[in-house]
Amino acid sequence: MALRNIRINDDPILRMVSRPVETVDRRTQILIEDMFETMYDAGGVGLAAVQVGVLKRVIVIDTGEEGEKLVLINPEILKTDGVQTGEEGCLSFPGKAGIVTRPDIVTVKAMDEKGNWYTKTGKDLLARAFCHEIDHLNGDLYIDKVQKWVER
Ligand code: NI
Numbered sequence: 471m472a473l474r475n476i477r478i479n480d481d482p483i484l485r486m487v488s489r490p491v492e493t494v495d496r497r498t499q500i501l502i503e504d505m506f507e508t509m510y511d512a513g514g515v516g517l518a519a520v521q522v523g524v525l526k527r528v529i530v531i532d533t534g535e536e537g538e539k540l541v542l543i544n545p546e547i548l549k550t551d552g553v554q555t556g557e558e559g560c561l562s563f564p565g566k567a568g569i570v571t572r573p574d575i576v577t578v579k580a581m582d583e584k585g586n587w588y589t590k591t592g593k594d595l596l597a598r599a600f601c602h603e604i605d606h607l608n609g610d611l612y613i614d615k616v617q618k619w620v621e622r
Contacts (some may be wrong), residue, residue, distance in 0.1 A: 471507045474480035474522035478562050488518070488525045488607040490544045494585035498528065502541055502583050505530045516599040521562050529603040531581075533595050540590065542580035545604055548589065550597075551575040557620055558589050558602060568616030576600045604622040 477483055479613060501524060509517040509530055513543055519528040531541040552574030559567040576597040579589045592600050 471503045473511055474504050474508045476508065476512060476517075476561050477521055478564060479524055481562075483520060483523055483525070484562055484606075484611060485609045486520065486525055487609050488520050488527045490527050491581075493582060494583065498526070498543070499583055501526070501528060502530060505526045505534070509561070511541045512561050515595065516603045517561060518603050520606055520609075526609045529607070531596070531599045531603060533597070533599060538592075538596055540580075542578065542600075542603070543585070544581070545578050545580035545600075545607075547576060547600065547604060548579050549577040550577075550601075554594065554598065555617075556598070558578060558598065558616075559622075560602070560612055562611075563613060565622060566613070567620040567622050568612070569620060570598075570612055571617065572598045574600045578604070602611045 505517050515533050516531040519526045527544045532539040549575035554574040555571045558570040575593050577591040578600050
């Protein structure tokens with residue numbers, strides 16, 4: 471495993487659209503291992519591959535809750551419900567946080583690190599993480615959705 475360099479601020483890659491993964495191979499698995507290591511090292515709860523400079527539709531999430539250490543390859547949002555408004559940050563924008571409104575319950579379909587499809591419903595922080603990280607795959611950044619910046 472290795473730490474990867476997190477792309478930050480106005481790095482143009484953060485605005486680019488990531489490509490679907492065609493085969494979940496050893497290379498993908500190494501990417502995933504490195505992404506977890508990089509995310510934990512930086513103290514985040516989610517990371518998209520584009521944030522380490524790889525334009526593939528791969529996300530890792532660990533909210534710290536039981537069963538919420540997740541790999542999402544080629545994820546799709548199937549259903550959303552409710553609304554939550556709360557503080558959000560991003561490892562690509564260090565030292566910043568802002569208030570963002572997101573759905574409160576989000577169901578996604580994705581592949582895991584073995585290439586098996588699954589569906590998962592997240593509430594609260596996990597729902598927020600699903601939306602934030604899937605936005606990254608489309609080049610969308612939370613800084614454009616902030617209603618109010620928060621002092622940190
Ligand atoms: Ni982010």
